[in-house]
Amino acid sequence: MIEYSKGSMADLKELKTLWIASFNDTLKGFKTFMKNNKNKMRIYVAKDGNRTVAMLYHIPCKFLEYKAHYLYGAATESKYRNRGIMKNLIDFSLEDAKTLGEEFSFLYPADDHLYGYYYSLGYERNCFRKQATVSRDKLMHIAEYSPFCMSLSVTGMGKLRENYLKGNSLQFSQDYIKYSVANVKNYGGYVICSGDGYCFVDEDEYKKCVVSELFAKEDDIFPLLGEMLKESDADTFVFNYSPTLNIFDNEEIVPDGMVKFLGNTKVNEAYIGLRNL
Structure with a gap:
């Protein structure tokens, strides 16, 4: 049974393995991300027993006068894909964001073909x-x-x-x-x-x-x-x-990117920025 929860530094070893395998990245890339973001970001994980099979991160930020986050590093272990696990993990993370008073969730799909996937989850191409x-x-x-x-x-x-x-x-x-x-x-x-x-x-x-x-x-x-x-x-x-x-x-x-409205505040256009294309 897949369970969804907030992650922590105790999950670091499995997060590292999933990051490197999913993004074809280096250990240096993962360490750079963790070193610079660990103090403020939130980690969300899906687990099959004790095994971390999916992850994503929320980077807290501001949009206008509102609290928001940037959803980053979403990945699912290859043999667990196409089961709806990432959809459930995103839903779980957004419910938590709402309890923190965040009004917006922003993201950049990793590939153009994923725009349709995130649109099905309620994200809009308003960026x-x-x-x-x-x-x-x-x-x-x-x-x-x-x-x-x-x-x-x-x-x-x-x-x-x-x-x-x-x-x-x-x-x-x-x-x-x-x-x-x-x-x-x-x-x-x-x-x-x-x-x-x-x-x-x-x-x-x-x-x-x-x-x-x-x-x-x-x-x-x-x-x-x-x-x-x-x-x-x-x-x-x-x-x-x-x-x-x-x-x-x-x-x-x-x-360029997408946004999901978590509350009643909506905007017609936004700029995310700070990305390495």
């Missing part, structure tokens, strides 16, 4: 980001260059997002922002900072640079692009950023 593909030549014409490049701390990133990331944007804790920065670096990416601005960058072998999140105060956007040109020799740049920013003339709004 968006802006995206623009820009050539190096075009970027060189609009970028600005500053002789000074200040490194923005994790605390600085958090305060920047809190004070200037307007609209319906999810606000993460310092712990989760620290994890996001470490996660980018763990998988070969890097972080560029300039003034009050930052971006998460990944490059591939085809000289394409993908910026999974860019955020800056208005006056610091174009100096940040200048720093990017110094760091990267890519020919093509794909930028992803908050819909509240207006940067490129060819930018478009695209769906």
Whole structure:
């Protein structure tokens, strides 16, 4: 019989095994997640006897003036899939979230085909980001260059997002922002900072640079692009950023993530952000 409950650090060994097997990740990746999130996140598990067969995590955050969470790391052991276990575990976790006064549950499906699955659980595609593909030549014409490049701390990133990331944007804790920065670096990416601005960058072998999140105060956007040109020799740049920013003339709004309303408060659009695409 499958039982559903809150997990704890006592489940660490089985959580590690399930994480690495499900996400094809490394031990370093799992340790980075646990180290940076263990103090505030909530763990939920499904067990068959003493065996942990499914897991997920809630990362507490704020959305507007409301409590919310970001649902992360959902996984089921392969031989236990297609039995409704994850659906039941999500339902169990959301009932607990409601008792804590949380109004929203946000997530990014791991693959595009999972949007339909989460829709069947009550999640809606009300989350968006802006995206623009820009050539190096075009970027060189609009970028600005500053002789000074200040490194923005994790605390600085958090305060920047809190004070200037307007609209319906999810606000993460310092712990989760620290994890996001470490996660980018763990998988070969890097972080560029300039003034009050930052971006998460990944490059591939085809000289394409993908910026999974860019955020800056208005006056610091174009100096940040200048720093990017110094760091990267890519020919093509794909930028992803908050819909509240207006940067490129060819930018478009695209769906990005999902939200489930746990109470009576509903929104038509939201921005999650801080992801490594």
